[in-house]
Amino acid sequence: MNTASKFLKLYGLGAIFITMILIVLNVAIDFYGLFWRDGKSGISIYSDERTSKYLLAHRYVPNNFNVYLLGPSLSANINTKEFAAERIYNLSMMGANITEQYAVLAKALESKTPSKVIICLHPYLTADHGMKTGMINKKEYWGAVGSISLYKAYALGLVRKFNVLPDKYPQNQFNDFGYNNYNDLLRSTDVKARIESELQKPDAINANINLQALKEFDIMITDLKSRGVQIIGYFHPLPYPIFKTFESDLIKYQVTIREHLGADVVLLDFNNSEYQFFTKDFSNYIDHGHLSEKGQKFILTEIISKAGI
Amino acid sequence: MLFSSPEFIFLFLPTTLFVYFFLSRQSNFIYAKIWLLFASLFFYAYWHPANVLIIILSALFNFYASRLLYKSKSKVLLVAGIIINLGVLGYYKYADFFLENINALVDEPFPLLHIALPLGISFFTFQQIAFLVDAFSRKVQNFSFADYCLFVTFFPQLIAGPIVHHSEMMPQFSNPINQKVNLNNITLGLFVFNMGLAKKLIIADSLSNVVAQGYNHADKLSVMQAWVTSIFYSMQLYFDFSGYSDMAIGLGLLFNIHIPINFNSPYKAENIQEFWRRWHITLSTFLRDYVYIPMGGSKHGEWKTYRNLIYTFLIGGIWHGAGWTFIIWGGLHGLALAWHRFFSKFKVQVPKFGAVVITFLFVNITWVFFRADGWQTAINLLLSMIGLNKSIGTSVVLMNDFYSLPIWIAAVILLFGKNTNQIARNFNFNNSYGWKLMALIILNLIYLNSTISQEFLYFDF
Structure with missing residues (x-):
C-alpha cells in the first residue's frame, strides 16, 4: 500500500466498520435493558451502582416493578427479592443524596408510574444536594452502545461471574431487584465496639437539613403525589445508643420531614419506644447504622405489613 | 466548542473542511478564506458570542496599526499599539488581580469587576504584538486583510495556541498549493x-x-x-x-x-534551559524574541543577563494567570535559568x-x-x-x-x-x-x- 487514498479507505473505513460492529454487539447484549430486553428473566447489576440503576430505571425497573424503595446505603442493602411477589425494586444507592435519588426516580417515572414508593428517611439523604459524581448522566444512555463504563461493567461482570476477586467483587453482591449486598464488605467484627467508637465523634450524626436539599425533597414528594403514587416513609432504625445521644437533633429532623411529607403519607418511626427491642439488639446491625440480614428482613416485613403492600 | 466534543468532530470540522475545499475548487480562493474566517469566528463565538466583537476589533485595530507602522516606522505608534493591546489584555485578565492587591493596602476596598476572561485573549494578543513589532521593523511582507484575519483567528490555534508567528502562517494562507485537497x-x-x-x-x-x-x-x-x-x-x-x-x-x-x-x-x-526549549516552545520563542532580546538579552554582561532572564520569566508567569502563584512560578523559573547559566561556567558534568x-x-x-x-x-x-x-x-x-x-x-x-x-x-x-x-x-x-x-x-x- 503506498497511497494516502488507499490507506484512508482501508483504515478509516475499517475503524468505522469495527465501531459499528461494537455498537451492534452492545445493543444485542443490551446490558441494561435499554433497547430490546424486556428483563423478565431479571437484570442484575455488576458495576457502578449509580450508573446501573439510572440506566435500569429507563425501562427495566418501570416495566417490571410496582414498588420502589428509595434511600442511601442504609436501605441499599435491603433485599427486596425476599418478598419477590411484591415486586419491590430497590433504587437506593450507596452515598446517595436527594438530588441523585430523585434523578434516578424521575427517570423511572418518565415511562410508568409505580403504585407505591417507600422512602428510607435519614438525615444523610437531605444533608446536602447536587450530584456527587458524574455517574448519573444522560450521556450514559448512549454510553450503553459503547463506553468506558459499559466495558468496565462487562469486565466486572466477568470478574464476578468467575469469582476472580471475591473479596473486592463478590459474586452475588447485587441482584436483579437492586439489592446491594455490601454486608460482608462493611461488616464490623464487633458491632457494639463500632457503635461506641462512633459515639466518640461529636458529629456522628449530622441531622441538619440542607435548604436546597429540602426543596428538592419537596419537589420529589409533590411529583409522586401528583402521579397518585402512595408514599410510605420510614425513619431508619438507628442503634439505640446513637439515637439517644442525638435524640433532640433527630426529633427536630423528624418534625421537619413529617411536615414536608404531609398527613397523607404513611410514616413509620422505627426509633420510637415500640421498636426499642430492635434498636437495642445489635445483631440487627453490621456497624453503626447499616442493617444486618436479620434486621433488614424484620424492617421490610414491618413496612410491608404496616403499609399494606 | 471543544476539540474533543462530538459537535466539533462530527459537525463543525467536516462541514468547515468540506465547504472550504469546495469553495477553493469551484470559485475564487478568497471565498474559501472568508468561509474559513467565518467558521473560525463561529467556533470562537460558540463559547461566548459577545466576545467575537473583542477579537474582531482587536484584529481590525492591529491590522490598520501595522499598515501605518509599516509606512511611518513611528516608534510612538508602536508603543501606543503595544500599550493598547496590553491594556485590553490587562483589563480583561488582570483588573481584579490589580484591585485585590490595591484593596489589601487601603481601608475602603474597591469593588471587584468580575470580568469574564475572553478565551484565547493571551494568545491572540501576543501574536498581534509580535506582528506590530515586525511591521515596525519592516519584517512583514505584503499581506491582505483576509490573510491577516485568518492568521489571528484560524480556529485550530485560536484558543490555546500554539502561539503562531505571522511569518509562519500568512504565506501559507496565500500559497496556491495549499488550496487543493492534499490527502497526504x-x-x-x-x-x-x-x-x-x-x-x-x-x-x-x-x-x-x-x-x-x-x-x-x-x-x-x-x-x-x-x-x-x-x-x-x-x-x-x-x-x-x-x-x-x-x-x-x-x-x-x-x-x-x-x-x-x-x-x-x-x-x-x-537542564532548565533545555526544558524551555522543549515545553511550550512557541511561548518560549515569543518571550525570547519579543521580551528577552529587546531587553538586551545576553549582550550586556552577566548580571544584566540574569536580570533579563528573571524579568522575562516573571512576564511569562503573569501571562499565564493573574495571581501571585503564577508570578512565583515564573520567578522560580527565571531564577533557575539564571542559576543554570551561572553554574554552566564551571562545566560540571x-x-x-x-x-x-x-x-x-x-x-x-x-x-x-x-x-x-x-x-x-x-x-x-x-x-x-x-x-x-x-x-x-x-x-x-x-x-x-x-x-x-x-x-x-x-x-x-x-x-x-x-x-x-x-x-x-x-x-x-x-x-x-x-x-x-x-x-x-x-x-x-x-x-x-x-x-x-x-x-x-x-x-x-
Whole structure:
C-alpha cells in the first residue's frame, strides 16, 4: 500500500466498520435493558451502582416493578427479592443524596408510574444536594452502545461471574431487584465496639437539613403525589445508643420531614419506644447504622405489613 | 466548542473542511478564506458570542496599526499599539488581580469587576504584538486583510495556541498549493489529531480526578500522596496541553497549514534551559524574541543577563494567570535559568539520568504553584511533600479505585518514549501506522462516548 487514498479507505473505513460492529454487539447484549430486553428473566447489576440503576430505571425497573424503595446505603442493602411477589425494586444507592435519588426516580417515572414508593428517611439523604459524581448522566444512555463504563461493567461482570476477586467483587453482591449486598464488605467484627467508637465523634450524626436539599425533597414528594403514587416513609432504625445521644437533633429532623411529607403519607418511626427491642439488639446491625440480614428482613416485613403492600 | 466534543468532530470540522475545499475548487480562493474566517469566528463565538466583537476589533485595530507602522516606522505608534493591546489584555485578565492587591493596602476596598476572561485573549494578543513589532521593523511582507484575519483567528490555534508567528502562517494562507485537497496532509493530520485526542481523553482526563482530590486536601496528604498528586499534575498538564497542541497541528494539516510544534518531550530535558526549549516552545520563542532580546538579552554582561532572564520569566508567569502563584512560578523559573547559566561556567558534568531527574523534580515542584488555587494550597502541598503538614495521619482517599492504573503506567512510559512529533515524522502509509490509526480512532470514539471531564487546562490562560 503506498497511497494516502488507499490507506484512508482501508483504515478509516475499517475503524468505522469495527465501531459499528461494537455498537451492534452492545445493543444485542443490551446490558441494561435499554433497547430490546424486556428483563423478565431479571437484570442484575455488576458495576457502578449509580450508573446501573439510572440506566435500569429507563425501562427495566418501570416495566417490571410496582414498588420502589428509595434511600442511601442504609436501605441499599435491603433485599427486596425476599418478598419477590411484591415486586419491590430497590433504587437506593450507596452515598446517595436527594438530588441523585430523585434523578434516578424521575427517570423511572418518565415511562410508568409505580403504585407505591417507600422512602428510607435519614438525615444523610437531605444533608446536602447536587450530584456527587458524574455517574448519573444522560450521556450514559448512549454510553450503553459503547463506553468506558459499559466495558468496565462487562469486565466486572466477568470478574464476578468467575469469582476472580471475591473479596473486592463478590459474586452475588447485587441482584436483579437492586439489592446491594455490601454486608460482608462493611461488616464490623464487633458491632457494639463500632457503635461506641462512633459515639466518640461529636458529629456522628449530622441531622441538619440542607435548604436546597429540602426543596428538592419537596419537589420529589409533590411529583409522586401528583402521579397518585402512595408514599410510605420510614425513619431508619438507628442503634439505640446513637439515637439517644442525638435524640433532640433527630426529633427536630423528624418534625421537619413529617411536615414536608404531609398527613397523607404513611410514616413509620422505627426509633420510637415500640421498636426499642430492635434498636437495642445489635445483631440487627453490621456497624453503626447499616442493617444486618436479620434486621433488614424484620424492617421490610414491618413496612410491608404496616403499609399494606 | 471543544476539540474533543462530538459537535466539533462530527459537525463543525467536516462541514468547515468540506465547504472550504469546495469553495477553493469551484470559485475564487478568497471565498474559501472568508468561509474559513467565518467558521473560525463561529467556533470562537460558540463559547461566548459577545466576545467575537473583542477579537474582531482587536484584529481590525492591529491590522490598520501595522499598515501605518509599516509606512511611518513611528516608534510612538508602536508603543501606543503595544500599550493598547496590553491594556485590553490587562483589563480583561488582570483588573481584579490589580484591585485585590490595591484593596489589601487601603481601608475602603474597591469593588471587584468580575470580568469574564475572553478565551484565547493571551494568545491572540501576543501574536498581534509580535506582528506590530515586525511591521515596525519592516519584517512583514505584503499581506491582505483576509490573510491577516485568518492568521489571528484560524480556529485550530485560536484558543490555546500554539502561539503562531505571522511569518509562519500568512504565506501559507496565500500559497496556491495549499488550496487543493492534499490527502497526504489529511491522513497525517487525522493521525496527529487522533494522537492528541487520545493524550487528552484517555490519559490527561484519567489523571485529573486524582489531582483534583489531592489539591482539594493538600493539607491532609501523606508524603506519598502529596508526591503522587504533584507528579500526576505534571503528567496531566503535559498530556493535556501537548494533546491540545497536537490536535491543533493535526487540524492545521487538514487545511494544508503547518502549525509549529509546541512540545518536544520536555521531561527528558537535562537542564532548565533545555526544558524551555522543549515545553511550550512557541511561548518560549515569543518571550525570547519579543521580551528577552529587546531587553538586551545576553549582550550586556552577566548580571544584566540574569536580570533579563528573571524579568522575562516573571512576564511569562503573569501571562499565564493573574495571581501571585503564577508570578512565583515564573520567578522560580527565571531564577533557575539564571542559576543554570551561572553554574554552566564551571562545566560540571552531571550524569544524564541525574540531570533529567533533577530538572524534572524542579519543574514538578514549581508546577505546585502553577496548579494551586492560592498561596496556602501550594504551601500545604509542598509541606505535605516533605511530611510537615498540619494534619498528618488524617486519612484522605486519593484514588477510589485503580481501574486507570494501566493508563497511568502507559502515561509514564509515553513521557519518556517517542513523542508525537517523532512518531508523525516517521509516518508512512504502511500497515503498522494503519493499525495504530484504527486503534486510536476506535479508542477515541469510545472515550468520546464516555462520561469524563473534558476541560482543557490551558483554556484558563
